[in-house]
Amino acid sequence: GVYATQFDVAYILEDNSQVSARLTGILDDLGLSYDIVRDNEISTTDFSEYTMILAVEDVSHKNLIPFDEVNGIFLDKRIAEEAWDRSNGGGLHTNKRTMRVQNISSFVLAGTTINPDGEINIYQPILGSEVQYLNPPYISGMRAVATSTVNNRPTLSYLERTINEKVVRHLFFGAPNSALWHANSDIIFENALAWALADFDQD
Numbered sequence: 264g265v266y267a268t269q270f271d272v273a274y275i276l277e278d279n280s281q282v283s284a285r286l287t288g289i290l291d292d293l294g295l296s297y298d299i300v301r302d303n304e305i306s307t308t309d310f311s312e313y314t315m316i317l318a319v320e321d322v323s324h325k326n327l328i329p330f331d332e333v334n335g336i337f338l339d340k341r342i343a344e345e346a347w348d349r350s351n352g353g354g355l356h357t358n359k360r361t362m363r364v365q366n367i368s369s370f371v372l373a374g375t376t377i378n379p380d381g382e383i384n385i386y387q388p389i390l391g392s393e394v395q396y397l398n399p400p401y402i403s404g405m406r407a408v409a410t411s412t413v414n415n416r417p418t419l420s421y422l423e424r425t426i427n428e429k430v431v432r433h434l435f436f437g438a439p440n441s442a443l444w445h446a447n448s449d450i451i452f453e454n455a456l457a458w459a460l461a462d463f464d465q466d
Contacts, residue, residue: 395437
């Protein structure tokens with residue numbers, strides 16, 4: 264298909280949050296165009312101008328994002344719940360460095376290094392940071408790639424579905440603190456971007 268989009272990525276943030284130099288650095292390295300969309304701008308944004316959205320944190324106007332019409336990567340469980348029509352809360356663990364891999368051959372993990380114990384480093388050592396997970400019941404068709412090391416709930420998962428004859432792709436990566444990402448997380452993000460931006464239109 265031919266897209267009439269202005270930008271590859273709509274990078275959605277709260278009104279006063281800092282843009283992540285790590286995330287924009289990866290977008291720049293991949294040659295992707297992006298536009299910062301603040302929470303207070305969501306209601307007046309034409310999301311058809313973007314190939315995908317990158318929602319890095321919860322925003323109060325998330326109900327106005329047309330998730331059924333645009334691909335997305337979500338670093339916040341509340342965004343994933345909104346996109347997937349769940350209201351089951353999810354949760355988070357603090358000071359976690361790893362996730363437990365459930366599908367070692369997933370495209371999302373291509374090029375990453377998985378530890379011998381089946382866990383993958385998501386944050387840099389020593390400190391670790393916040394890992395978010397989703398609670399059941401999960402939306403039909405969701406694929407869990409990695410889960411919490413504490414309760415085995417999905418921390419990295421994706422869904423591809425056809426809505427109004429259009430393939431819509433959403434990926435949840437519950438590692439919101441990109442400043443402390445391990446190199447594996449950069450690779451996961453790059454793989455997710457490639458998937459969300461790919462044009463596999465079969466018409």
